[in-house]
Amino acid sequence: MEGPIKTERRGHILAVTLDRPKANAIDLATSRIMGDVFTDFRDDPELRVAIVTGAGEKFFCPGWDLKAAADGDAVDGDYGKGGFGGLQELRGLNKPVIAAVNGICCGGGLELALSADIILAADHATFALPEIRSGTVADAASIKLPKRIPYHIAMEMLLTGRWIEADEAARWGLINHIYPATDLMVEAWKLAELLASGPPLVYAALKEIVREAEDMKFQDALNRITRSQFETVEKLYRSEDQKEGARAFAEKRDPVWKGR
Template identity: 60%
Template structure:
């Protein structure tokens, strides 16, 4: 399809490619389109995993489209149903999302990547939050980044606006794996296929538990997690019985999501 997004369905996996030369920057209409795309992914019975990446070899995403800003687009413009980049504030997205960072990932581009569950990066990719240099608050990253990497590292990174290369990002746990560019999408697709073949109710429960217990003391979180509807649904599901039967019968489970 033409436009700022290239979308392809591969079985149960939805691939979303941000394609806005030269820097894959995001304006408000693109953010709204991304939100609609991720909402459709969330609500689909057939799609299990999403991969977000950028077109080309240089940029994953340079953040907010400053050309649009120079033409009058406000920072408070409607970003759509999923908030910035369609993903940062999309509620109840209980399916795995993989971000394949194919190049420079800065500002709002990093905030979009942080909204994914698993981040893979090409060897030449780097990350930065340069907002400090122009007196702008990276508000989304200020919330999500310290939940990914040590707080002191996140603070120094945001305070200085410096670059973090892919190996360092992996060392701090921001990135799951670093690969040659030619191996990035094959690895993302391999991982997506593995997850697409997994139990959807368990994925949903895991994401729900993490989202709802991040600020709760550990023992209280243990107790609260069992009461969540997503967890009870999993415990009382046909898939729970199927998993036990498949283990006993030494065969591959057939997950139905019910």
């Protein structure tokens, strides 16, 4: 794909690279393209895992393109499917997404990373929510971050715009793993291949349960699972893959997942 978003497809894996020199900032047009890309990923039965990263070695994404805003892009404009960056509000995305943070990750870029399920980072990556310094609100991060890391650390980042290095981000549980920059994408592809070899219907059920149960009481959520009141759980329990998993265990072999 030409333009600000590059894609690479390997088997069941889609890699999405934000490539807008100099900093990989996202304007309205780029956000709409990303929305189309991630919607297609969601709806393609052959794709099971996505990787999102930035081009180059310095920037993952600094978020909203302030230069585009100065030229007329409205902050409340049309971000396209899935909202800002295509992932943040994309409904029904029941496939794993890996963020490979290759450099500066701040503002809406950090919100993009938070929309992934697993975050890997290069050892030189840095993270911040500097919106406070420009008199605006990191809206999605204000909702998500205090639920992901200790409240007081999240609030310090939101209230001061303080930058943190990759090792501190890992210490607070903001990211999963740190790698040398040269190894980041190798490890991202390795993890994606591991996930792509797993049971896609189970992944779908897990993502729906986690998403829907966030605002539910424990027993209410558990009741919905055991009564197959989640669409993905119902599909899983009636699937060929459910039977295949049991057969493979009994026959002491690796299962062959078909996603149906």
